[in-house]
Amino acid sequence: MTFQKEIEKKLKDEGYKLTNQRKAILEVLFSHKNHFLSAEEIHLKTQEKYAKTNFSTIYRNLELLEKLDLIHKINLDNNTAHYELIHKKCHHHHIICKGCGKTEPIDFCPLEEILSKLNHKDFSFTDHKFELYGYCSNCQKKLL
Amino acid sequence: MTFQKEIEKKLKDEGYKLTNQRKAILEVLFSHKNHFLSAEEIHLKTQEKYAKTNFSTIYRNLELLEKLDLIHKINLDNNTAHYELIHKKCHHHHIICKGCGKTEPIDFCPLEEILSKLNHKDFSFTDHKFELYGYCSNCQKKLL
DNA sequence: GTTAGTGCAAATGATTTGCACCGAA
DNA sequence: TTCGGTGCAAATCATTTGCACTAAC
Numbered sequence A, B: 001m002t003f004q005k006e007i008e009k010k011l012k013d014e015g016y017k018l019t020n021q022r023k024a025i026l027e028v029l030f031s032h033k034n035h036f037l038s039a040e041e042i043h044l045k046t047q048e049k050y051a052k053t054n055f056s057t058i059y060r061n062l063e064l065l066e067k068l069d070l071i072h073k074i075n076l077d078n079n080t081a082h083y084e085l086i087h088k089k090c091h092h093h094h095i096i097c098k099g100c101g102k103t104e105p106i107d108f109c110p111l112e113e114i115l116s117k118l119n120h121k122d123f124s125f126t127d128h129k130f131e132l133y134g135y136c137s138n139c140q141k142k143l144l
Numbered sequence C: 001g002t003t004a005g006t007g008c009a010a011a012t013g014a015t016t017t018g019c020a021c022c023g024a025a
Numbered sequence D: 001t002t003c004g005g006t007g008c009a010a011a012t013c014a015t016t017t018g019c020a021c022t023a024a025c
Helices: A003-013 A020-030 A039-049 A055-067 A111-118 A137-143 B003-013 B020-030 B039-049 B055-067 B111-118 B137-143
Strands: A071-075 A081-085 A093-097 A103-106 A124-135 B071-075 B081-085 B093-097 B103-106 B124-135
Touching: A003 A020, A020 A039, A020 A055, A020 A081, A039 A055, A039 A081, A055 A071, A055 A081, A111 A124, A124 A137, B003 B020, B020 B039, B020 B055, B020 B081, B039 B055, B039 B081, B055 B071, B055 B081, B111 B124, B124 B137
Parallel strands: A093 A124, B093 B124
Antiparallel strands: A071 A081, A093 A103, A124 B124, B071 B081, B093 B103
């Protein structure tokens, strides 16, 4: 069973219906592994697969997929959320291209090291962000 | 000369006028060092100092102060920008309380270490984010 | 047949902008 | 006096929501 089918099964097992829209969104996310896409980009690309798909449906499904820990959501500096399929099981961070959204995983996480240096007994840590931004080789060329 | 007067002088030297609104905004930022405040919070607190101050004026000045590298701006997960005065000269990151916005600086930056592990000759890095989130002791009590 | 899911259009919330007026230099 | 700055109201942009309808199951 492919990874995509696995996720579709997981959705059904959890009682969610497998609509055409939902399948189209998943297809889009699967065909853009390692890219953070905006909701708008996902909407456009999903419509290529299933033309009727509405923008609200995109948002509602992205919310669901995030809740199920199937996608990562980040808020870029321009105040638009971007989404990426989670296909690596282990905790990792990202290098993110500001031109095209392309990402590369960083397996190394500095959290433990930093916590050991800090000694903050009075602060309860819940989560952390670590992201490197820049331009991939393709986008560097375009900027010239 | 106090740090605040220094910044006011810097603004004037760069040709910006020192309006009552601008002074009030700076006062607010100075009296909330080590706290990320939302534009709304800054607006409310500024109005306590100079009642007439309009919301647009807040945004326009925050934009200016950010351009002049006098404040930090971060986008929290709830899609609202938060702002904090830059009063430490050296590069640092933040521990951020999700309850009250209170921050503590982290002097340690993992960037160099990570870049040395990565070997990404094809990617030009421009900037990075490293933030720890959680609850300060005060806000932990409130959550109980 | 049920009920979750969707489309549509309208609401929301943060932020931005155009324009006429105001006030710091 | 002169621009840069401000207030106001309207516009914008991303996202969310209410509600009637549709389609998985």
